[in-house]
Amino acid sequence: MPVWLRKTLVVLITVFTLGTVSPPPHLLADSDKSTSTESAENYIETKNITSPQIEKDPEPDFHTMPWKEIAATYEDTEDLQDAFVTYTVIQATEQTRQKFGERIESKRGEEFRSVILPKIEETITYLSSELDEEIMRNLMISDRPTKGKGEKIFHIKNASTGLDIFRLHVRRENPPGKGHWFSFHYHDARDHFASHHELGSIYWDRNTPPNWMS
Missing domain, CATH: 1.10.287 (Helix Hairpins)
Incomplete structure (x- = not known):
């Protein structure tokens, strides 16, 4: 009723x-x-x-925060590894753009990101899967690519020991009659940085490329 x-x-x-x-x-x-x-x-x-809304913790800023601060926000090992791969790929993107400088970036930046960057991501994914969790939480990535003709893009080191475990480099090559190339490779602490582990090459031009960061 x-x-x-x-x-x-x-x-x-x-x-x-x-x-x-x-x-x-x-x-x-x-x-x-x-x-x-x-x-x-x-x-x-x-x-x-x-009723008040429950506030979630803000997501870490992978572009500006140091890795150790980002790592502290993750408890699960698998999530930590994924975060480290994401962080390293962002660093590789930004620091390579910085190293290229305006002239090289405008001509070859997109090719780097489509051809070389996926291979860097694959390599870092494998490397991080081999690392102890405690070591992974204490890694540090350098932020000063070398100018001129130097090869260094960035190095990854154990902040606790100060020792490098990975070095990402790019070398200028000029094979006879084949023009100028940028050869991307890395060095690994597991073989005492003796070998060049190739990631791929990008063709520049017949003419000599400008210096890095110019």
Whole structure:
């Protein structure tokens, strides 16, 4: 029975009997129950409106935060590894752009990101899977690519020991009759940095390329 009809019947019975007859209990019970239900619903709606929102921790900024600060926000080893790969790929992108300088970046930047960068990501993914979690949390990536004709893009080192574990380089090559090339490679502490592990090469031009960061 609708609430308004129950209330109307209660009033009519009371008026016409001058209060000598009480309304049937089910009318009063339903009315009370309905009133309680309405009050409960109003309370719930009010609570939903006024309850404060739970604030989530902000996501770490992979572009500006040091790796150790980012690593501290991850507890799961797999998530930590994924974060390190993401962080390193961002560093490789930004520091290679810096090393290229405006002239080389404008001509070969996109080719680097489409051809070489995926191979860097694959290499870092494998490297991080081989590292102890404690070591991974204490890594540091250098932020000063070399100018001129130097090869260094960045080095990754164990901040606790100060020793390099990975070196990302790019070498200028000029094979006879084949023009000028940029050869990307890395060195690994596991073979004492003796070998050039090739990542790929990008053709520049017949003419000599400008110095890095020029």
